Amino acid sequence: MAYLRYTQNAKISGLKTKSFPVLFNSESQVNLLCLNYFLDLVQYSSISSLKTYAKHLLDFYSQFELETEYESIDMIDDEYLAAYKQSLLSRIDYENTENYVSQIMRSVLKYLKWLEDNNYVKNLIGDSAKYRIRIRLVKNGIRHHLIKKESKNKNISIAPRSEWIDVIKKYGPSCRRVRFRFELMIDWCKSAGLRTFEVCALSIDQLPTRATVIKAIENKKNVYMTLNVTKGGKSKEIPINPLLIKKTWDYIELSRHELVENLIKRANQKYEKYKDDRLIFLSEKTGRAILSTSFSNSIRQAYTSAVEAGDLTKDERVWAHGLRHNFVTNLLIGLDRNNIPRVESVARQSTRHGSIDAMEPYLTSRFNDTFE
Structure with missing residues (x-):
């Protein structure tokens, strides 16, 4: 994945500058487009602002590097950006609001517009129908529906019950192998508290051995x-129920092994070579990492199907980040029952939240006697 570094001491336009951001791709090559963009911005933006833009573009490029259908940035469109925004919304914690996601999208759109203006791309972003990304040029910058601030439905913060989550598993993919993967990925979110993009990035080499x-x-x-x-980009050691790891090894040695064999045969038929990157969860179509957007959409589809079948009501909502919400709520209930002191602080460390305030949406559901 892409990563970000900061200079210790750089000389730009004759001035010494510390902490100038430099973006690298997964092959440790400097992203020259971003470098030129930052060099342009530094003339009228503060270093702190540059660092903010750099973090936004780091996320954008990290997601883009996971894509297999797009060979370069100039191939994306409005539909791609909409899926990217949904990915942000599905994997962020509640301290990051709709407003914050809109800020990221604004940074991305401004960067893409700079690429267009400086002839690095053509017909990518502009104010007419010939552009794949359609924006409106206004006095204070640009307008686009993805950077519009939207009111957030407070009902979505209600943690889904475990029985609701069990219901949507029944409405997952019909293929045996894909269903096994779908249910296991849900378990990693619900039982281990991982975010969707963290689950998608899990590697076989991270797992404790079966022994x-x-x-x-x-x-x-x-x-x-x-x-x-x-x-946050920092490695973190976390406790995991061994039964979840055992189930994951079962999946790797059976379903995943079967998939990799099929992918190798498919590649051989095309006189190509398939390289296994050892991620636990692979796309059946590409053999590469599953996008968090795809995982989130599959949960949404299962929930919608369950509602249409009458097994869930619209109010019994299950969504991708709700799985983590369920984990946090159950963790708080368990800590309360065992009379653990400073419950919120312990839970914050276990769930990797930045602050107690960030956990506010989780703190009340645990007092509901019917929650499971």
Whole structure:
């Protein structure tokens, strides 16, 4: 994935500057487009503003590098950006509001407009029908429906019950192998509290061995593993129920192994070579990482199907980030029952939230006696 570094001491336009952002791609090559963009912006923007824009574009490029259908930035369109925004909304914590996501989209659109204005791309973004991304040029900048601030429906913060989540599993993909993957990815969100993009980035090499897991099950203890892809970009060691790891190894050795064999055969028929990147959850179509947007959409489709079938009501809503919401609420209930001191602080550390305030939407559901 793309990553960001800051200079210790750079000389730009004759002036010494510290902490100038430099974006690299997954192959450790400098993103020259972003570099030129930042060099242009530094003439009239502060370093702190540049660092903010850099973080926004880091997320944008990190997501783009996971795509397989788009060879370059100039191939994206309004539909791609809409899916990207939905991805942001599905994986962020509640301290990041709709307004914050709109800020990211604004940074991305301004960057793409700069690319167009400086002839790095053609017919990508503009104010007429010939452009794939349609914007309106106004006095203070640009307008686009994806950067419009929207009021957030407060009902979505109600944590979905475990039985609701179990229902949507029945409405997952029909293919046996894909259904196994779908249910297991849900379990990683619900039982381990991972965000959707963190689940999609899980690697086989991160998992404790099966022998370690079996021993932990016998001793009735959790096992620990390190998350390499996280919201803050820093690795984090977290406790995991060994039964979830065992189920994951079962999936890897059966369903995933079967998929990889099919992908190798498919590649051989095209006189190509398939390289297994050892991610746990692979796309059946591409053999690469599953996009968090695709995972979120599959949960949404399962929920919609369950409502149409009458197994859930519209108010019994299950959505991607709601799985993590369920995990946090159950964690708080467990801590309360065991009379753990400073419950919110302990839960904040376990759930990797930046502050107690960030957990506010989770703090009341635990007092509902019917929550499971």
